[in-house]
Amino acid sequence: MIKGKVHKYGDNVDTDAIIPARYLNVSEVAELALHCMEGLDSNFVKKVNPGDIMLAEKNFGCGSSREHAPLAIKASGISCIIAKSFARIFFRNAINIGLPILECTEAVDNVRSGQTIAVELSSGKIMNMDSGKEFTAQAYPQFMYEIIAEGGLIEYTKKRLER
Amino acid sequence: MTLVEKILATHSNMKKVKPGQFISVPVDMLLANDITAPIAIKEFSRLGVEKVFNPEKIVIIPDHFTPNKDIASAEQAKTVRQFARLQGVNYFEVGEMGIEHVLLPEKGLVLPGDVVIGADSHTCTYGALGAFATGMGSTDIAVAMATGNIWMKVPSTIKFIYHGILPQWVTGKDLILYTISDIGVDGALYSAMEFVGPAIDSLSMDGRFTMANMAIEAGAKVGIFFADGNTIDYIKSRAMRPYTIYQPDKDAEYIRTVEYDVSTLEPQVAFPHSPENTRPISKVGDIKIDQVLIGSCTNGRLEDLQIAARVLKGKKVHKDVRCIIIPGSQKVYMDALKEGLIEVFIEAGSVVSTPTCGPCLGGHMGILASGEKCISTTNRNFIGRMGSAESEVYLSNPAISAASAVAGNIISPKEIINNR
Ligand code: SF4
Numbered sequence: 001m002i003k004g005k006v007h008k009y010g011d012n013v014d015t016d017a018i019i020p021a022r023y024l025n026v027s028e029v030a031e032l033a034l035h036c037m038e039g040l041d042s043n044f045v046k047k048v049n050p051g052d053i054m055l056a057e058k059n060f061g062c063g064s065s066r067e068h069a070p071l072a073i074k075a076s077g078i079s080c081i082i083a084k085s086f087a088r089i090f091f092r093n094a095i096n097i098g099l100p101i102l103e104c105t106e107a108v109d110n111v112r113s114g115q116t117i118a119v120e121l122s123s124g125k126i127m128n129m130d131s132g133k134e135f136t137a138q139a140y141p142q143f144m145y146e147i148i149a150e151g152g153l154i155e156y157t158k159k160r161l162e163r
Numbered sequence: 164m165t166l167v168e169k170i171l172a173t174h175s176n177m178k179k180v181k182p183g184q185f186i187s188v189p190v191d192m193l194l195a196n197d198i199t200a201p202i203a204i205k206e207f208s209r210l211g212v213e214k215v216f217n218p219e220k221i222v223i224i225p226d227h228f229t230p231n232k233d234i235a236s237a238e239q240a241k242t243v244r245q246f247a248r249l250q251g252v253n254y255f256e257v258g259e260m261g262i263e264h265v266l267l268p269e270k271g272l273v274l275p276g277d278v279v280i281g282a283d284s285h286t287c288t289y290g291a292l293g294a295f296a297t298g299m300g301s302t303d304i305a306v307a308m309a310t311g312n313i314w315m316k317v318p319s320t321i322k323f324i325y326h327g328i329l330p331q332w333v334t335g336k337d338l339i340l341y342t343i344s345d346i347g348v349d350g351a352l353y354s355a356m357e358f359v360g361p362a363i364d365s366l367s368m369d370g371r372f373t374m375a376n377m378a379i380e381a382g383a384k385v386g387i388f389f390a391d392g393n394t395i396d397y398i399k400s401r402a403m404r405p406y407t408i409y410q411p412d413k414d415a416e417y418i419r420t421v422e423y424d425v426s427t428l429e430p431q432v433a434f435p436h437s438p439e440n441t442r443p444i445s446k447v448g449d450i451k452i453d454q455v456l457i458g459s460c461t462n463g464r465l466e467d468l469q470i471a472a473r474v475l476k477g478k479k480v481h482k483d484v485r486c487i488i489i490p491g492s493q494k495v496y497m498d499a500l501k502e503g504l505i506e507v508f509i510e511a512g513s514v515v516s517t518p519t520c521g522p523c524l525g526g527h528m529g530i531l532a533s534g535e536k537c538i539s540t541t542n543r544n545f546i547g548r549m550g551s552a553e554s555e556v557y558l559s560n561p562a563i564s565a566a567s568a569v570a571g572n573i574i575s576p577k578e579i580i581n582n583r
Pocket of ligand 1: 227519
């Protein structure tokens with residue numbers, strides 16, 4: 001069970017907003033995290049706490065394929081992203097690095113910034129702790145849950161290569 | 164089956180695949196660049212595999228921050244170069260390089276019917292050749308470098324039919340900008356876009372590369388064209404291995420069909436800060452600009468430079484404007500030089516740079532200060548894409564960008580050229 005405070009954003013949050021290209025001359029995640037969301041919300045880094053949860057409207061993570069984007073979000077302390085929809089490359093990247101993401105329109109419509117929510121990944125259950133409302137996210141194919149559970153695609157592949 | 168379903172089914176050795184199905188596909192070419200390869204290399208080394216699955220099917224291109232703009236990017240490029248040498252993969256050093264999506268087709272590294280994945284979102288450019296080409300992240304590329312395979316979901320296909328004949332100064336860029344403004348930046352999310360119709364049949368290869376390039380700007384996985392006579396002409400001197408041309412079945416199922424008549428289409432300009440925020444040139448109004456950029460994997464090919472030169476010939480860049488022109492590859496550069504285009508650009512008062520992504524992603528070679536406006540032939544105008552978060556980027560075809568460089572505001576070439 002993941003529990004955290006919500007930071008909510010709008011439609012079409014792009015990867016240049018999540019991590020501007022001028023920081024892509026390094027790939028250390030701690031360094032990337034210092035500039036997370038800088039293009040959209042320069043206060044994000046100051047207000048985020050470990051375990052917090054990011055919410056967004058549709059097409060989150062559109063734009064470039066830079067894995068630096070989900071890496072920066074993960075390293076900033078965010079434990080999970082819930083959006084109405086994700087851009088497809090961002091979706092893959094997040095799963096591949098073991099950053100849980102869920103698609104759930106009702107949750108996004110019924111949770112505000114600053115509220116606390118709880119998420120159970122295995123069932124897709126999302127609970128607004130402030131209002132008591134419950135929502136269920138779309139289920140993924142089993143192997144994606146396995147990738148997240150292993151900690152990412154590398155760990156998952158490594159296990160399968162060893163077999 | 165549609166064209167993409169055919170390619171995926173054949174590659175994964177299945178009689179039939181359906182949209183939504185998860186499959187494992189062997190890849191024909193794998194790509195990474197100087198900003199995505201470092202993470203891919205790091206992740207590859209964690210897999211505990213020593214050698215890549217097949218060095219001939221991997222290509223690494225340093226193009227984003229090269230020639231290196233600072234020490235940090237030089238270190239990244241060094242990592243990438245060492246890995247490329249050690250593994251013996253395809254690698255093009257500054258001097259023979261180009262922007263990856265201009266270079267790969269030019270070198271014959273991607274061919275019709277291929278499955279190509281690249282750690283760069285604009286990998287979809289090769290759809291112009293009739294290839295299934297899509298962008299992914301570094302970790303996906305790392306795993307595919309080791310195994311030669313990639314998992315993916317079969318996308319459903321949206322068919323776009325373009326009727327009519329393109330008016331003067333209207334290009335592939337305008338077709339795709341118009342399409343994105345119509346369906347929205349997530350209008351083709353998780354889908355394949357298939358581009359057909361009379362206007363497409365007569366579109367040049369360079370125009371098709373431009374359109375396929377921006378499929379990702381509508382959220383698509385792939386933007387694909389049928390290989391035809393134009394395609395064959397383009398690849399016949401380049402292909403060094405066999406390839407297959409696929410046709411869709413007569414009863415192929417499309418999730419949606421969208422039709423446009425392009426006979427009266429005007430050149431399009433995408434306003435900040437989204438490629439879908441598009442207006443026809445006649446509705447742009449008076450927008451003063453500080454910079455013009457002509458280049459990138461969208462519009463950095465020879466035809467684009469020819470169009471720009473047609474507009475700039477005998478003209479002068481406005482005194483308040485910096486006009487930056489970047490050929491997409493060394494070959495494009497050399498061809499432009501031989502045709503006298505570079506001379507036209509420099510005489511007009513533009514700067515011409517060695518091939519690089521540079522300013523397109525706000526890397527180097529033309530970063531915007533706060534409050535500045537740039538019209539650019541690139542593909543993205545997100546907030547801060549080319550520099551300051553308080554700068555603005557407008558997207559257009561090369562003719563509009565070149566004309567705007569002369570006028571100092573966004574304008575149609577018709578207004579500065581006596582109908583040539
Ligand atoms: S030219 Fe621009 S869009 Fe194309 S690969 Fe380079 S940075 Fe990306």
